[in-house]
Amino acid sequence: MKLFFQYCTYGFSNCYILGAENGDAIIIDPGGMDMNILKTIEKNDLNLLAALVTHSHQTHINGLNTLLRIYNVDIIGMNQVIADNKTKMIKDGDKINIGEFEIEAIAIPWHSSDSVVYLMETMLFTGDVLTAGLVGKTSSSYSATAQMKKILSRIISLPGDYLVFPGHGPPTTLEAERRFNNDIINFEISRTKKPTFRIRG
Numbered sequence: 001m002k003l004f005f006q007y008c009t010y011g012f013s014n015c016y017i018l019g020a021e022n023g024d025a026i027i028i029d030p031g032g033m034d035m036n037i038l039k040t041i042e043k044n045d046l047n048l049l050a051a052l053v054t055h056s057h058q059t060h061i062n063g064l065n066t067l068l069r070i071y072n073v074d075i076i077g078m079n080q081v082i083a084d085n086k087t088k089m090i091k092d093g094d095k096i097n098i099g100e101f102e103i104e105a106i107a108i109p110w111h112s113s114d115s116v117v118y119l120m121e122t123m124l125f126t127g128d129v130l131t132a133g134l135v136g137k138t139s140s141s142y143s144a145t146a147q148m149k150k151i152l153s154r155i156i157s158l159p160g161d162y163l164v165f166p167g168h169g170p171p172t173t174l175e176a177e178r179r180f181n182n183d184i185i186n187f188e189i190s191r192t193k194k195p196t197f198r199i200r201g
Contacts, residue, residue, distance in 0.1 A: 008032035011059025024099030033063030053077035054127025055112040078114035110147035111136030131166035
């Protein structure tokens with residue numbers, strides 16, 4: 001399997017193209033659709049089958065409609081409609097087979113209502129849920145706590161190590177995030193602290 005990375009200047013986001021040995025391919029988060037992406041697909045004779053969307057913020061889908069004018073692909077995501085296009089809607093825990101690709105969907109819907117992490121072999125495509133040293137921003141402290149609990153139970157707890165490919169910033173590894181992600185470390189420390197009570201006299 002080959003992984004191609006494309007940097008999209010719109011929103012400074014990451015787009016990924018995965019190509020299997022037989023030429024089947026998927027694109028993840030087409031935040032742009034420029035000549036570099038087109039050349040990557042065409043020069044490698046990739047048969048593009050689907051576009052996977054980690055969440056429907058514009059910076060991650062800005063190139064989707066242009067992509068659809070060139071390629072006949074399925075859109076995979078957690079909304080029924082993305083960028084005015086019908087999708088093959090997925091839900092938490094779904095295991096999807098697209099050509100040569102076996103993909104598990106892990107919904108973590110607090111950075112956005114449709115945020116999903118895609119697990120493929122030893123790779124995690126995390127969108128904005130988990131980036132190098134950070135977790136996704138949320139709209140409230142309740143959402144932040146709920147998101148963190150699910151990141152810990154569904155992502156950080158995965159056995160072994162994984163490559164992490166986020167929607168923004170550099171790639172990382174799951175082990176690096178376990179050891180050095182301050183958002184995760186501080187949350188775990190806060191859960192182990194015993195509450196203190198003061199009696200007013």
